Amino acid sequence: MSTDLNFSKISCKGTSYEIGSMLGELLEQNPELRKINIETTENGVDSETLKKKLILLKEFCPNVIEEANAVSDRIKIPISRLAVFNDSSLSSGACSQMAALPSITKNGHLLIGRSYEFVHDDEKNLVVIDADNYPAHIGFSLFLFGRFDGINEHGLTVTMSSCEFGQPSYGEGLWFPLVLRAILDNCTKVDEAVYLLKQMPVRCCANILIADRYGDAVLAEIICYGDNRKISLRRSDEYLISTNHYVNYDMLKYDNNHGKHSEMRYQAIEKLLRKEKGEISESHIKSLLSKKIPNGVCCSYYEDGLGTLHSMLFDLTDCTVDICFGSPNLHMFERVSFNEPVGISLFNVPYKNEFPQNPNDFWQTLPREVK
Template sequence: MKRSVLFGSLVAEGSRYQVGQAYAAQLRQNPLLRQINLLPEGEEVTGPALRAKMRLLEAAIPGLGEEIAGTSEALGIRPGRLAIFSDRCCQPGRCSQIAALPAITRDGHLYLARSYEYGFADELCLCVTRAAGSPAQAGFSLLLFGRMDGMNDRGLCVTMSTCSFLQPAEGEGLWFPVVLRALLERCATVAEASDLLAQLPLRTNDVFLLADRSGRARVAEMASVGGAHRLSFRDSERWLVATNHYQNEEMRPFDNHRGRHSVRRWKIARRALEEGAGRLDGPALKALLERPMPDGVACPYYQDGLGTLRSMLFNVTAGRLEVCFGAPTGAGWTPVSLQGACENRIFSVEVESRAPRDPASFWTFLPPGDEDEGDDWQSAY
């Protein structure tokens, strides 16, 4: 089945208030973005709940309140109509994150490759943000003001994947798009980002991949379940991979919905990094993103929420970003500049969905920590 998916791209710059006004302009033009980010009047957040959320957001991202004011006033709505105050829209996507560190790349650069998988309808808005007094940054939005990934001009790059399937985050605190935006706003290095993660009140079951232009990378696994909150890091001098399950031993108690497809994508990426050590570069990592499973990490299962909607390649050392909109198989790559011109536009891309050959096997949940060592997995695709 073929469907068109709607993308947007914008540059928001100037004061925080002007950045918010730019978001409002994009909302007016993009009906899907409007549907996702404006709450029905009956669901508007008001009173003490609104004030508490605003304090939480402003503490994490100083100046965010001005952006929210710019958006709400430009649209002529009360701030509580904006979905940033209600995490009802944070449905779990499925992603692959891959870091090739300088020790194994051909040119000694650090690369971060990322694919994002979901269904047909998603926010899909690439934002280049240049707010006065803050680092310039580029990444895809979630709840308009949050980010799902990105890189700033100080050299920090952050991507994410979720482990929230059938296990929503619990308790009070910040959900992942706000946390990720806070890192891009306030940090320049992996060390700074790690320290900030340890300080922020987290309410998220997600995995971040952090990288900086010095050549360092780190995985941060986070869980907020049943009153327990845990943050666990994993480092490497060669490569790092994260998909949609926890890998760290101390996160085993939270690894309750470990999908076979997630473990397989993790192993596909690991194999490519280990076998390509010394020869890896931008084209090699793009090829890994472009090849469909089981040879790469691209996925065509849009109807089931596992269709590749975008792929991203960050040359973290050089501060360069390229994006492939839609399915990466046969599509082109678009460079994105943090400082130069970037087109404000809305456009559609056609993708084609299919089902796995063996859905029962493909969608199986594995026990915590299970590495799925069986030899019959390729027939599932």
């Protein structure tokens, strides 16, 4: 089956309130995005829940409060109806991410590859934001104000892959879209981002990859359950890889939903990085992102929740990002800059849904390595 993915792109500059007003305009123009980001109930979350969320945002993402107030004013709804404040709104997508450090790339640059997979009607909105008093950044939004991924003007990049499948996080705290947003808005280097990550009351089960233009990178594997959390860091001089399972030894006991498809994508990435060590280029990573699983990480199983919605290649040394909207097996990458003209654009990208040839094998859960 072949049909279209509905994307939007918004580029805006100004105060956080002015940016929020443009985000409200985007919701007016994009019914699919509006449906995702506005609760159907008349009042949204209860006042106590909203109060707790706003207290956290005031400390770590005060600009999001300004943006949310502006959206509320623009489309004339209480901010309690914005989905970003409702913990039950978030579903788990699948992702692949990799960092090729300067020691193994042909040009000595730090390269990041990233793909995001989920259902076809998930949020598909690229933002290019230059807010007063904050570094400009480029990334895909989640619940409008949070981020799936991104790069800021300082060359700091943050991406993620979910591990919520086996152990959904619960309790009070910031879920990953706002964690990533806080890092992009406040950090210039990996060490700063790690410090902030440890200070935040993170509430997610995820792998977060952080890298900077100075050649540093770290992968944070995170597990949260109630008021308890664990952050396990992994560094390397050569490469870092993450899909939808834990790898660090001290995290294996939490790895209770290790999908075979996650392992297949991990192995495809590692095979390339090992084989082409010292010669890794942008074309190698784009090729990997474009090849279908098991030879690459691209997936076409949209109806099953594993369809590639966007792919990204970051060159942190040059502070650039190339993006493919939809499947890179079908479409080309394009350069997106911090100087995109202010405005909103809506566009459609064809996609083709497929199903695994052997679904029982493909969707199986692998046993834990350590109990």
